[in-house]
Amino acid sequence: QVQAFIFDLDGVITDTAEYHYLAWKQLGGELGIPFDREFNEQLKGVSRMESLERILALGNRQHDFTAEEKEALATKKNEHYKELITKITPADVLPGITEFLRAIRAHGLRIGMASASKNAFVVVDRLGVQEYFDHIVDAATVANSKPHPEVFLRAAEVLGVPAEACIGVEDAEAGVEAIKAAGMFAVGVGTKEAMAKADVVVAGTAELSYEEIVAAFAAHTR
Numbered sequence: 001q002v003q004a005f006i007f008d009l010d011g012v013i014t015d016t017a018e019y020h021y022l023a024w025k026q027l028g029g030e031l032g033i034p035f036d037r038e039f040n041e042q043l044k045g046v047s048r049m050e051s052l053e054r055i056l057a058l059g060n061r062q063h064d065f066t067a068e069e070k071e072a073l074a075t076k077k078n079e080h081y082k083e084l085i086t087k088i089t090p091a092d093v094l095p096g097i098t099e100f101l102r103a104i105r106a107h108g109l110r111i112g113m114a115s116a117s118k119n120a121f122v123v124v125d126r127l128g129v130q131e132y133f134d135h136i137v138d139a140a141t142v143a144n145s146k147p148h149p150e151v152f153l154r155a156a157e158v159l160g161v162p163a164e165a166c167i168g169v170e171d172a173e174a175g176v177e178a179i180k181a182a183g184m185f186a187v188g189v190g191t192k193e194a195m196a197k198a199d200v201v202v203a204g205t206a207e208l209s210y211e212e213i214v215a216a217f218a219a220h221t222r
């Protein structure tokens, strides 16, 4: 029996995955390390410093900077990002999400958030969706970045629900891996290729159906 849903934020609740991409792309451009959306799939769900490391490795520049310089580069990206998210309003909640959250609530299930972002509370606040979440776990309280399961396990723990009774919702490869490593049922939002390890895949948030997902969970668990 499913007892809780645990949502990723960026790219699931709102399209901040695009803002992270644009902010990294700008920094990449400044460093002379261009990259495309396909490479960006590897950055989704991954912490700020780990994302920077992956971009520097792509350009073979990982040894060109001191730890302090890397901190400064990550801060620079975050400044671009913070500028982009000032524009967020409740109209930026992705299609179908509010209805989906209401359906989960109507069935008496708990709702948590597992985000790798240190900006999660600011984004949730700007979207005005905090009322739907019983608990939000953000990057500040976890030691290990997705694909490590820590952030999902921590969310289940504070919700007081066993991992096997949770359904995780993600748009990142690293995020789906984290959900599966936590022993949860995974819903992937995105392409079949990127979401290959998810138990259920939908192309977009508008296709998230409470009935279909819970039926798939029941069939999987039986």
Ligand code: G6P
Pocket: 010, 017, 020, 043, 044, 045, 046, 047, 048, 051, 078, 115, 116, 117, 118, 119, 120, 139, 172
């Ligand atoms: C989320 C996003 C990643 C981002 C990470 C850290 O997981 O999907 O793209 O790098 O959070 O975000 P932050 O806001 O802390 O830099």
Ligand code: MG
Pocket: 008, 009, 010, 011, 012, 017, 044, 045, 170, 171, 172, 175
């Ligand atoms: Mg995401």
